[in-house]
Amino acid sequence: MPEIIALFTVFAPHLSTATLRHFSIVVFALLAMTGRVTMLNISRWTPKGGSYRTIQRFFNTDIPWGTLFWIFFRSHLLDPESEYFFAADETVKSKSGKNTYGLSRFFSSLYGKTIPGMSFLGVSIVSVKKRDSYPMLIEQIVRDDTSSEPTPSAPKQQVCDNTELKR
Numbered sequence: 001m002p003e004i005i006a007l008f009t010v011f012a013p014h015l016s017t018a019t020l021r022h023f024s025i026v027v028f029a030l031l032a033m034t035g036r037v038t039m040l041n042i043s044r045w046t047p048k049g050g051s052y053r054t055i056q057r058f059f060n061t062d063i064p065w066g067t068l069f070w071i072f073f074r075s076h077l078l079d080p081e082s083e084y085f086f087a088a089d090e091t092v093k094s095k096s097g098k099n100t101y102g103l104s105r106f107f108s109s110l111y112g113k114t115i116p117g118m119s120f121l122g123v124s125i126v127s128v129k130k131r132d133s134y135p136m137l138i139e140q141i142v143r144d145d146t147s148s149e150p151t152p153s154a155p156k157q158q159v160c161d162n163t164e165l166k167r
Contacts, residue, residue, distance in 0.1 A: 004031065010075045014067055022058035025050040069136045073125060083128040090121045090141070104143040119143075 005024045012020060029045040030037065039059065043052040092106045094117040106119040119141040124133040 007072070007076060010071050011068055014064060014071065019058070019061055019063065021049070022054055022061070023063075026055065026058055066137050069134075073134050073136070077134060079127070079129070082130070084125050085128065086123060087126050087133065088121060088123045090119060092117050092119050102140050102142040106141075106143070 005028065008020065008024060008027070011023070015023065025046050026042060028047065029042045029050060033041060033045040035041060039055045040052060043050055043055045046055070092108045092115065094108070094111075094115050095103055096116065097103065100118065102118050103116065104119075105114040105116055107113070108115045108117070121137075121139050121141055122135060123137040124135045126133045
């Protein structure tokens, strides 16, 4: 396991010391644990220094994931002799309910219509020689529902009733 943690030394210029230490603790726990992945279970599987509060602090930290994915790829996976291309794909996950963040109506090609759900965009670097995909970015697409509402039309003129004019 220490060999895996040693791979994260390339992140040192981009993360604070505390965040890098928390990152190593969380990765150690995720690789060792069984069962559901929750913050409480992660804290149970961590070595010393991985309290529940530490795990909460880590997940509350803004981490430049795109930068970290790129640096890891460039440092450990990039083969200068190989060819690569970028691939992007959007996926829609059907979801019922009303309180989930990002829940809206998205087009699903499987259903052939718009469905209530959540949409995600994934961008990967694909190796032509190895036929491997290396995810660089996965983002939730949150629609601005105000733009999908119909714009109010000009107020209609009232039609004059002839019965009132005769009086």
